Amino acid sequence: MFRQITIILFLISQVIWAQSDDRDFQKELNYQSKAIQDLKNEIKSTRGRLSSEENREKSATRTIANLEEEISLVERLITQLKKEENSARGEINKLENEIAENEMELKELRIRYANRAIHVYKKGSLSDIDKVLSSTSWRQAVYRTKYQKIISQIDQQQKKQIRSLLVNIGKKKLNVEAILRKSISLKKEREKQMADLRVKRKQKKRELEKIRNSKTELAKYITQKEEGVKQLEELIGKIKDDKAKAERAERIRRQREALKTKSFAALKGQLSWPASGKIISKFGRKW
Template sequence: MMLKKIFILTLFLVSAFSQRSQRDFERELKAQNSAIQSLKDEIESTKKRIASENRKEKSSVRKMSNLSEEISLLQKLLNELGKEEKLLVTDITRLERKIGESENELEQLRILYAKRLSSMYKKGQISNLERVLSSTSWRQAVYRSKYLQIISKIDRETHDTIRSLLIEVGKQKLSLESALRKKRYLKREREQTLSQVRNKKKKEQRELSRIRKSKKELRNYLSEKQAGMNQLEVIIKKIREDIARLEREERIRKQQMALQSKEFPKLKGQLAWPAEGRVASKFGRQWNPKLKTTTENPGIDIKGKPGSEIKTVLGGVVTTITFIRGYGTTIIIDHGSGFYTVYSHVTNVETNVDSQVNSGDVIAYMGDSGSINGSQLHFEIWGEGKKLNPENWLRKR
């Protein structure tokens, strides 16, 4: 008897926990849907602005930059769709498991109930009053009366639990069908987005080819990069003056204490490299033999394999993920003590704004976003508002 009561109570607790888990999942899925919709709105807004610019602007550099920006947003959408698909796969697995558990619980309850009915049939059904009146003593009559009340209550609870489980299994199967439909829709949407990325990549390559063949377009590209440098300086200035900087500093300080790591200023010449590859362009003034002009490089350019990992050089907080003309998709990380690192021309970003990262975390992959020189990482270090030579801070190799 006690086992039956424990079994029914366990079912109730499992059901309550399952409902809480489902609510948590629904909140997470809702937030993901909101992020995707926001990104779609941004893509539409960017497309309209670019279409307007392209009607006026004939420069291949500007066209390539616009295409790179669109590709960057579409790749971001692909990543978000991928995250939602993973959430749905997790939910589908959970629902399939839950349906199996519910059906198993239902079968056990049915067996218990069938045994009870079978016992009643074999022994013959006599009224509760007869059972009480057939007692040999007053005390036995009281005990039988209480016992019969408990039995009757358990029978009702078992019946109600079976009914509830049948309804719950039905709901779970409907949820599973809905999740499977959503997954199929997401797969189609991802394939369409991927197709758009490939088409725009082809157009980007055509514009890139024109730029490489034309001195005028190369000069335009350098102007575009200078505009990007100015844009980055404005972003860094805003980050340094941001009210949230103090809260980030505290988070970074706690992270350093937990990991027993040194502060950025004490790690000169000790930082790990952010990517594998050779330094194609060094920090500072660079001579361009084709244009016979000198340009300023605020960081270093590391030439590497397309799709190779981009890693953080030290722990910190991601402050910015944005598209910068001439530099493509760019990530900025605050390391505390007034030091920041910048990672540009990246693709398939693996982190989010305000995320806390550790040294060596993969935050993106090497791409050619906004670059005319193929896959590379543009890497910068800023300290107290000044651009620093990254090679002085990275380990010798």
């Protein structure tokens, strides 16, 4: 783009020079110098924007890295909560089985009591004297009485133990269920946090991509501007060459006009040097 602009400017200057002998080289030089300065100012401003984009890129990269780390931590926490949830569910199942077993045992104990009550109701209860008289020996009577008392005591103890065990298991189950509910609630919160973090990470990655695209465009723009400066500097060099050629042509023209009006001797001290530079030796043969 800048190459096209400089070529157009150069062609315009050539056309103007061809159309007029009064070419204002200094004006052209001033114009091109101003154009170069404007480009340099624009390059400086663009470099500032590029530096700002680089800072934004670093910030976005750090943010993404922090989000990645936070996501990793939340993932590990969710995994741990899932393990706790599964463990709590397993414990609840185990307690439910224990409750079912103890309830079954208590039910069987109650059935035995019921059967005894039915037996006593149908046949009646023997008094201690009847038990003694119906026994074949005194020892048998004593054993029979003690046995019935022991059986009754054992049944009562088992009944109390089972009821106490059921109460304890029930309390433990309630505690585990509370832990399970808390674990599920925490897991849902962390999963929501995870979803939010992933959305933020996605947004930051899109932002980072835009920043990098912007950096690429700005760098390309700076390169184009620098190329434009280079071309304009080359154009200034050509203008200076044209100026030097024009000045030399003007000197020659004046000398020719002067030669037409005056003799060569009369022009002593008025003619310009045929070439510029320092004299390093005398003219003529040297021996």
